[in-house]
Structure formats: C-alpha cells, structure tokens
Amino acid sequence: MKLNNIKILAISILSIFALASCSDDDNNIPPMASIDFSGSYMQKDQMGRPAVNTVFVNSDMKDAFNVTIPSEQGANFAAMFEANLKALSPAYANDGDTNALGLDAATFASVLATDVLTVSLDGTTTFYDGTNVLTGRALADDVITVELLLIFGGEDFSENPTLSDDHVDGNDKAFLSSFPYLASPW
Numbered sequence: 001m002k003l004n005n006i007k008i009l010a011i012s013i014l015s016i017f018a019l020a021s022c023s024d025d026d027n028n029i030p031p032m033a034s035i036d037f038s039g040s041y042m043q044k045d046q047m048g049r050p051a052v053n054t055v056f057v058n059s060d061m062k063d064a065f066n067v068t069i070p071s072e073q074g075a076n077f078a079a080m081f082e083a084n085l086k087a088l089s090p091a092y093a094n095d096g097d098t099n100a101l102g103l104d105a106a107t108f109a110s111v112l113a114t115d116v117l118t119v120s121l122d123g124t125t126t127f128y129d130g131t132n133v134l135t136g137r138a139l140a141d142d143v144i145t146v147e148l149l150l151i152f153g154g155e156d157f158s159e160n161p162t163l164s165d166d167h168v169d170g171n172d173k174a175f176l177s178s179f180p181y182l183a184s185p186w
Helices: 003-020 052-056 059-067 070-088 105-113 143-152
Strands: none
Touching: 052 059, 052 070, 052 105, 059 070, 070 105
16 A cells, blocks of 8 residues: 555544544543643634634734734734735725724724624524624634625625625535534545
C-alpha cells in the first residue's frame, strides 16, 4: 500500500471507532469531576462570525486578534475594523450612513470586532431570518450572505446588490432531521 492509502485507512478506522463509541444516551455523560482539565491550553483561532477576521483584521494582526479574549477585542481592534469597513464598503462612505440594523460604521465595527455570537434566550435563534438579526446561528442560516448584506447593503439591503450575496443558497445535501443534523460527507 502506498503511504496515502495507509493514512486514509487509518483515518477511516479511527472515524469508525469514534462513531461507534457515540451514544444518544444523554444519561451516560461522565461527571465533570472525572474529566481531566489539567495541562496548558492556548487559544489559536476565533470564528464566532465566519469571515470577519479574514476581512477586517490586517494581515499582520491576525494572530493577535485570534488570541485576544473577546472582552478585549473591541477596545483593541474596533478602530481597525472601522477603517477597513469604510475602505471596503461604499455603504459607509458618508458619516452618518447606517446599515439595515441602524448601525453606523463605528458602532457596527465595534459589534464585529468582538467575535462572539449573541444568543437570544427567549426568542428565535438565527443569524438573520428577515426579522431577527444576530440572535444566534442556526445550521441553515446563510451567514456569509447576511454579513455581506450588513456590510454592503446599506440601510435597506438594496445598496450594492452585486456585493451583497455570495449566491450560495443552500447545501449540496439536506440536513438530517435528528442528531447529528449534518449530512454525511460525499
């Protein structure tokens, strides 16, 4: 066997063992006291809002952004986000211009610079469903198109229509109706 085939076989076997050991029995979860959290852990990446780091953080600051705790990201990166947002989007060309959420460039940049997902505890969980915005994220949410709309779409999502949609409107496979919900790979 070639080395690549051996790697593929090893990954396949490990995947089978991992899937075979999964259970839908929520009562079989080990108590927290039995889980070993000792050791050194380091934050390496943040992706609460996909593509935000990629687009708004200058290349020489990406590592610094990724290891900055969210509570400090706004203070450290909002000015950079605002400058890049204004340079990138004609929807914020004039002072006072806002997006569909009513946020001007400075306010929206501060929201983007803190890379966490807000979650509605008593309402709809969605990135955007036509009414609710940034209240969480469901699997089927078109996150990139929503981000493009908020960045380029202006006050009513009508500005810059060629920049406001990634034209990826669905998955190539339907989600499953039960856990783990994601479709099997090709």
